[in-house]
Amino acid sequence: MPNDTLNYPLSERALGLAREIDALMQKVDPHYHDSVKDSAANVREFAAIIEYGSITKMEILLRCLADDGKGYSLRAAELAGRVAGFPDTFTIYQLKDGDALHYHRFEPLERLQANGLTVERANYDFIYESPLAEGETLDSIYERFNLNHPEDYRGHSLSISDIVWLHKDGADHAYYVDRFGFAEVPQFVEQEKARLNPLETAEKSTEQNYNMIDGIINNQEQAAFQVGADRFLAVQTCDDGYDYTLYDGQYRLLDGGQLDAPALTMGAATLEILSGYGLEREPMAPVDYDGLDEKQAEVQAQFLPQLVEKPSVHERLQENRGRAAAEPHKARPHKDVPERS
Structure with a gap:
C-alpha cells in the first residue's frame, strides 16, 4: 500500500472495525503479535484498506477464515461481511427526460400511487454517487444538494420524485424524496439488483416456479396459473401429453395447443409450455382451474354477439327485393297534373 494512503483521514468506524480484526488476528495466529512491530500502525493500515479499498477488501481476512479449531471462523465471516460493506456511499437517481414521465415528475408518492403509477427503476437515470460521510443523513444530503451541491454534480436540485440510495453497513436502501421527508421504496433496490445480475434473478425465479409447481400439481390432471x-x-392431461390454453389478463384467448410429451410430469410440462412463450421466468401463482374456465366463458359470452357476422349491404338489398315481390302490387296514388293553358 502506498505510504501516502496512511495519511488519508480515517473514520472512527473504519478504525473500530480494524481494531476488531487486529484482535481476532491475534487470537487466530499466536505468532501474529510477534510479527507486528507497531500494532497502532497496523490498525491504521487495516483501516485504510477498509476505507479506501487499496487492495481487495477480503484479502485482509483471508488468514482469519481458515478455522484452526478454536472456533473463530464465524467471527471472521461476520467481520468479512462488514468489510465488504465499505465504503458507505449514497447515490442519486432522477427521472429520465421526456413527456412519457410527465405524470411521475415532482409528484408526491401518495398522489403517484393514487393515479395508479409506481416507482420503477427503469424510469430513472443514474446521476451521482459519492462516499457517505460519517454522520451524513438523508436530510443533510437533501440540504447539500439544494444549497451547496458539489461542482461535479450535473443533476437538478434534489426534489420530489428523486431517489436517494444509501449503501451503509453493507445494506442497501432506496428512498423517494417525498413532499415531507422520504419514503422507502424497496422495489427500487430489487429492480436494480435484478438489472445488474439478470442471470441470477432469472435462475432464481425459474427455480422458485419449479419448486412451487412441483409441490402442488404433479398428481393432478388439470391445473391453472x-x-x-x-x-x-390452463393445462390438462390428454392421451398424447398435455392440452393447454393461454389467456390475457382479461381472460381472452391468446393461444393454445398440445404438448406431445406424456412422460413429463405436470410441473415439467407447465414450464416447458411457458418456455415456448418466454414466460418461464415470470412469477407464477396457482388459481382455481374451474374458476378460470368460468371467467373465460363469461368473456366469450360477452363478446359472442360482436362476432356474429352482419349481413352485407347486397344481402340486405336482396332481402328487401324478395320481401317486396312477395307483397301484392299497390297502385301509386294518382297525382293531378295541372292543365296547360
Whole structure:
C-alpha cells in the first residue's frame, strides 16, 4: 500500500472495525503479535484498506477464515461481511427526460400511487454517487444538494420524485424524496439488483416456479396459473401429453395447443409450455382451474354477439327485393297534373 494512503483521514468506524480484526488476528495466529512491530500502525493500515479499498477488501481476512479449531471462523465471516460493506456511499437517481414521465415528475408518492403509477427503476437515470460521510443523513444530503451541491454534480436540485440510495453497513436502501421527508421504496433496490445480475434473478425465479409447481400439481390432471401480471395458463392431461390454453389478463384467448410429451410430469410440462412463450421466468401463482374456465366463458359470452357476422349491404338489398315481390302490387296514388293553358 502506498505510504501516502496512511495519511488519508480515517473514520472512527473504519478504525473500530480494524481494531476488531487486529484482535481476532491475534487470537487466530499466536505468532501474529510477534510479527507486528507497531500494532497502532497496523490498525491504521487495516483501516485504510477498509476505507479506501487499496487492495481487495477480503484479502485482509483471508488468514482469519481458515478455522484452526478454536472456533473463530464465524467471527471472521461476520467481520468479512462488514468489510465488504465499505465504503458507505449514497447515490442519486432522477427521472429520465421526456413527456412519457410527465405524470411521475415532482409528484408526491401518495398522489403517484393514487393515479395508479409506481416507482420503477427503469424510469430513472443514474446521476451521482459519492462516499457517505460519517454522520451524513438523508436530510443533510437533501440540504447539500439544494444549497451547496458539489461542482461535479450535473443533476437538478434534489426534489420530489428523486431517489436517494444509501449503501451503509453493507445494506442497501432506496428512498423517494417525498413532499415531507422520504419514503422507502424497496422495489427500487430489487429492480436494480435484478438489472445488474439478470442471470441470477432469472435462475432464481425459474427455480422458485419449479419448486412451487412441483409441490402442488404433479398428481393432478388439470391445473391453472396466473403468470406474471397479465397472463393465465390452463393445462390438462390428454392421451398424447398435455392440452393447454393461454389467456390475457382479461381472460381472452391468446393461444393454445398440445404438448406431445406424456412422460413429463405436470410441473415439467407447465414450464416447458411457458418456455415456448418466454414466460418461464415470470412469477407464477396457482388459481382455481374451474374458476378460470368460468371467467373465460363469461368473456366469450360477452363478446359472442360482436362476432356474429352482419349481413352485407347486397344481402340486405336482396332481402328487401324478395320481401317486396312477395307483397301484392299497390297502385301509386294518382297525382293531378295541372292543365296547360
